Amino acid sequence: MKRKYLMTGFLSLSLSLSLIGCSSEETKSDTDKKDNQKTQDPFDHSEKYTITGMTFRYGDPPPSSSPGLDMINDRFNIDYKPEIIPQGDYAEKSSAVVASGSMPDMIGFTADDNRFYQWANEGAFLPLDDYLKEYDTLSKIPDHVYDSFKVNGHIYGIPRYSNPFPLTPIIRQDWLDNLGLEAPTSYEELEKVAIAFTEDDPDQNGKDDTYGLAVGENINPNFNMGAYWDPSAWYHQNDDGDFIPGIISEGRKEVIQFFADLYKENAMPKDFAVLNWADTNNEFYSGKAGIFVGGVSGMSEDYLSGLLKIDPEAKLVALPPFKAPDDSQGFTMGSGFSGILALNAKLADNEGKIYRTLELVDAGKKFFPTDQKNPENEDFDWMWGKEGEGYKMENNAPVRVPTFSSEGLAPSTYFLDNREHVPSDADVRYSNDYKLPEMKDLVNSLQDMFESNPMYINPSYGIVSKTDQEKGADLTQFLMNEQAKMIAGQRPVSDWDKLVDEYLKRGGSEIIKEVNKGIEEKGYSERKWE
Numbered sequence: 001m002k003r004k005y006l007m008t009g010f011l012s013l014s015l016s017l018s019l020i021g022c023s024s025e026e027t028k029s030d031t032d033k034k035d036n037q038k039t040q041d042p043f044d045h046s047e048k049y050t051i052t053g054m055t056f057r058y059g060d061p062p063p064s065s066s067p068g069l070d071m072i073n074d075r076f077n078i079d080y081k082p083e084i085i086p087q088g089d090y091a092e093k094s095s096a097v098v099a100s101g102s103m104p105d106m107i108g109f110t111a112d113d114n115r116f117y118q119w120a121n122e123g124a125f126l127p128l129d130d131y132l133k134e135y136d137t138l139s140k141i142p143d144h145v146y147d148s149f150k151v152n153g154h155i156y157g158i159p160r161y162s163n164p165f166p167l168t169p170i171i172r173q174d175w176l177d178n179l180g181l182e183a184p185t186s187y188e189e190l191e192k193v194a195i196a197f198t199e200d201d202p203d204q205n206g207k208d209d210t211y212g213l214a215v216g217e218n219i220n221p222n223f224n225m226g227a228y229w230d231p232s233a234w235y236h237q238n239d240d241g242d243f244i245p246g247i248i249s250e251g252r253k254e255v256i257q258f259f260a261d262l263y264k265e266n267a268m269p270k271d272f273a274v275l276n277w278a279d280t281n282n283e284f285y286s287g288k289a290g291i292f293v294g295g296v297s298g299m300s301e302d303y304l305s306g307l308l309k310i311d312p313e314a315k316l317v318a319l320p321p322f323k324a325p326d327d328s329q330g331f332t333m334g335s336g337f338s339g340i341l342a343l344n345a346k347l348a349d350n351e352g353k354i355y356r357t358l359e360l361v362d363a364g365k366k367f368f369p370t371d372q373k374n375p376e377n378e379d380f381d382w383m384w385g386k387e388g389e390g391y392k393m394e395n396n397a398p399v400r401v402p403t404f405s406s407e408g409l410a411p412s413t414y415f416l417d418n419r420e421h422v423p424s425d426a427d428v429r430y431s432n433d434y435k436l437p438e439m440k441d442l443v444n445s446l447q448d449m450f451e452s453n454p455m456y457i458n459p460s461y462g463i464v465s466k467t468d469q470e471k472g473a474d475l476t477q478f479l480m481n482e483q484a485k486m487i488a489g490q491r492p493v494s495d496w497d498k499l500v501d502e503y504l505k506r507g508g509s510e511i512i513k514e515v516n517k518g519i520e521e522k523g524y525s526e527r528k529w530e
Helices: 002-018 024-034 067-076 087-099 115-121 143-149 173-179 187-199 250-264 277-285 301-310 345-349 351-364 378-383 437-451 466-487 493-521
Strands: 049-057 078-086 106-110 158-161 168-172 211-213 289-294 316-318 337-343 391-394 397-400
Touching: 049 087, 049 351, 067 078, 067 351, 078 087, 078 351, 115 337, 143 158, 143 337, 168 173, 168 437, 173 187, 187 211, 187 250, 187 289, 250 466, 250 493, 277 289, 277 301, 289 437, 301 437, 316 437, 337 351, 345 351, 466 493
Parallel strands: 049 078, 049 106, 211 289
Antiparallel strands: 106 337, 158 337, 168 289, 168 316, 391 397
């Protein structure tokens, strides 16, 4: 972590030199001057451009010469030169390239890479506001997602898609049924259910071998039942009207008290503070605990299959959000992105190349509904490298050939962002990604729950606080440790105000000021739900 900040500091000076002294405000002025002066057809392919790019990838990069790359060059009339670097080496290599003044036309970042915001502020990237409307996919990305990539009022980044639905609590419906209980609608009811799961033999095996909820180190999962209780959401406000991190809010205090009550009743693991994520999963999927978390994507069917072998009657369902004391009801929406792509500011003098580059980006993010993933859809067939070459159809579904990436057989391999961006109005059922019927049922219950409730837009997304960079990780760990002590009875929950004061004095007050300055600059003045 410290190494990254040292490198960032070094690059601040290097960039100032390599960018010839321009700033994002100056770039903004240049863009404003060009307003209403664009006369070029965005999709005119008469001129050939060389387009360079750099990003990271997990796994081995594809070859630098291949059929997939040729297909891209032919389709867009470009000489495309992507440099795809293994993730472990990417931060160091990309920093060196940018510091040398040879940044490519496009450059990728992880979602939590603060270099993007620093470099955007220093004028490294092209403001995209005037161009995004021209493209089918880029124009449909929600404004609240683009807000995360605004610096000085302009958009400098393109998001790599991530679905907006977070991990939220799920419960053993079969255990509720066995005990004649209803799904809880408040923390008070959830506590009673968790204790019943501990004391009343919910699996009906005659043994004292179950308990309420599975939780591990760093109080994970946090079991927030809505934005009001979410430790990561900037939902609550202090007496000055500033948003504050949820981890020091009254909502979090209520949750910590809830955990402390369960701890006393043996309704959660006594050794939670040392249980890693794998251990915590095992507590639930081995049939010991009855309450955990789940999501619409990334779920393990192997875990659920293991639980079903232990208890074939196991049925998991989503727990809807609770109504908060302020009458709000809904979970916090995810950021909507898992990575960032930016364009070099030096493209500003070549409008045709800007358009071609963004057309390339837009193509890589194109969404294909399940019923269009077949050779009859020419765009899909091209993206996957043509049927019989890059993929085959099996049981009416496309299956990539084993060497599609290692031999570079498909264009999809070479886009810096090749993740489909699912439109907000798309009819997508995440359960279609799973085979196990019980998993399909769980995922359907989660998706239905999300789609029937509003979601809070966290105003802190995309805001960089210098103090948070320097002290945030240590401060968060301090809070986690002290809150874990409160759960275990080693520190009274009545010390909450003292704990908050400690956080503020150690740097938290500066973080709050800096984040709220960013929130204000993004135009947020009140809570937003969608």
